[in-house]
Amino acid sequence: MLWMGGVYLGSLATLLLNSFFYLDGFTGLVVRRFTLSTYQQLFTPSNMDIVFRTAGMALAVTLATIILAFPLSYYMSRYASKRQKGLLYLAVLLPLWSSYLVRVYAWKLILAKEGILSWFISHAGAQGLLDALLSNPVIGGSSLSLSPIGIFVVFTYVWLPYMILPIHAALERVPRSLLEASSDLGAKPLQTAWNVILPLSFPGVVAGSIFTFSLTLGDFIVPSVLGNSSFFIGQVVLSHQGTSGNIPLAAAFTMIPIVIMIVYLLIARKLGAFEAL
Amino acid sequence: MAYAGIPAVELRSVSRAFGDVRAVDGVNLSILDGEFFTMLGPSGSGKTTCLRMIAGFERPDAGMILLHGQDVSALPPYERSVNTVFQDYALFPHMTVGDNIAYGLMIKKVPVAERQRRVAEMLELVRLQGLERRKPSQLSGGQRQRVALARAIINNPRVLLLDEPLGALDLKLRQQMQLELKAIQQRVGITFVYVTHDQEEALTMSDRLAVFNLGKVEQVGTPAEVYEHPATPFVASFVGISNLVSGEVAQALTGSPAAFSIRPEKIHLAALEACAELDEIAVDGVVRDVIYLGLYTRYLVALDIGVDLVVAQQNLHTSSMDVMAVRGQRVRLIWKREHNQELSASD
Secondary structure, eight states: OHHHHHHHHHHHHHHHHTSSSSTTTTTTEEESOSSSSSHHHHHHHHHHHHHHHHHHHHHHHHHHHHHHHHHHHHHHHHHHOHHHHHHHHHHHHHHHHSSSHHEEEEHHHHSTSHHHHHHHHHTTHHHHHHHHHHTTTOOSSSOOOGGGHHHHHHHHHHHHHHHHHHHHHHTTSHHHHHHHHHHHTTTHHHHIIIIIIIIHHHHHHHHHHHHHHHHHHHHHHHHHSSSSSSSOOOHHHHHHHSSSOOOOHHHHHHHHHHHHHHHHHHHHHHTTTTTTO | OOOOSOOOEEEEEEEETTTTEEEEEEEEEOOOOOOEEEEEEOOOOOOSHHHHHHHHOOOEEEEEEEEETOOOOTTGGSSSSSSEEEETTTOTTOOOHHHHHHHHHHTTTOOOHHHHHHHHHHHHHTTTTTTTTTTTTGOOOHHHHHHHHHHTTTTOOOOEESSSSSTTTTTTHHHHHHHHHHHHHHHOOOOOEEEEEHHHHHHHHHEEEEEETTTTEEEEEHHHHHHHSSHHHHHHHHHSEEEOHHHHHHHHHSOOOOEEEGGGGEEEEEEEOOOOTTEEEEEEEEEEEEEOSSEEEEEEEEEEEEEEEEEEEOOOOOOOHHHHHTTTTTEEEEGGGGOOOOOOOOO
16 A cells, blocks of 8 residues: 555656656757746647646536436436346446447447438438537537537546446435435425435535546547547647657646646535545 | 314324335324324334324325324325424434524525524524534434424424434433423423334323334323223233233133233232232232342242232332342232223234
């Protein structure tokens, strides 16, 4: 345990250290001297675009998974019979058994211009709506599989189990008697949901959002398989340390998700998300 | 106490099954307005299920539940003018004591100022002033109990349901809370429907009680009626300690084989030469065991005609040394025939 901690924290420290070095543009070698010039480079508009794009995507994916996961987890923990619950568990977990790459490429086919989803949409008579969405300069693209919408859909799909499981666990831990007490005191089901269920499952939502948010921030496969040419943090980190050998800039980019997650966790703690753990 | 008018709670041949288990089986009950009514019975006797059906957490399979004459069988809990004190208190862990108590008023959108005033009143009633800002996890068991009570009473329910509210407390605190609950009930004048498996608690607190067994009501009456005149063998054995006598032994004692019960404290432990009056029964036996209990002593006497009887005698003039010396001696038991309580067999 101590060893693992040492290795992990050591790597993080090295990363931090590297981000304060810089790449000599002439020789292409890393200069091991303390400087802030790498960070200066990071905060240029084109790089900040990448940061905001990634963070925005992570936020959107997190919100979407919460909205999708909550009703399902609620159904699983309150209404499903033992058998149904087992089947639903299986349905949630089964995709995790197959390779993530396979699923991403499968989605590329589903979302492609001649793919099944486009076919379905055009036959359902919603072609106009799809075209309108795709012509949006921010989220659109030439087809679903080549647009931020496609990335969003696939991210939401692949990270959904990581949101369902913690929310489900939190809901399971809410005693039935609390819901009865709320109802007994005059609260209608929606009032009970708002005043009792939501606050008590908040730790689960936070735990799930930590997964979905950080997984989205660090992923480089989905945006490179799908998406258009606009980069995400994961992709830049990969290209900077692989292709261009600019390890300091890659390290600096990596610091962004780490800082975002630290701030996020601090806010979550302030909101009392960890009190029930 | 006004016993007239429409009952506060009425159950008309109510049944409820869970799978194959008939938890409540054709129960009829009529609970009067302003009364402290106890549903007493062992676990699994259906008393809690009855309470939950009055609250609305369970629906009856058959029969009808009326609150003040209105059929509420199909109404959800939030549309019934009853409130519940739960066995595990069910306080909201993410809210302060004050917010817990104010929950019902908050749901009803009562203005904040009035809410605060009434919460303060309630805190005073249950003697928890100054703990308003604590979280439930920072309270002791007895304090949580009071919060649960205040949270229910603040809504001015016409009927308050209490599901073994003192079950989790230690003996001393339980006895203190029994008196306090009774005092609060008399002060606020709400009908209390109280569920317990503790017969002593039922006898001390209730105006009337119903004894439950296997989903049915065996007897309804005042504590004195139920204790002095148990209607069935089950009631006789469950409420207090009773000697049940039947068959040949009953024949030998009374001249009739009909089963009867006799309370230990009604039997007089006498010397062998003592004479019985005409209206008394006398029988000889050997003291097998003596249990000294301070206030009184319990003797187990093996009768010559073949059964053991429990006898209780107050320690008015006897010390522990005296009572222990009786062990192994032959004695004569004498009691008045009128104390024999004939039992109808319960099915």
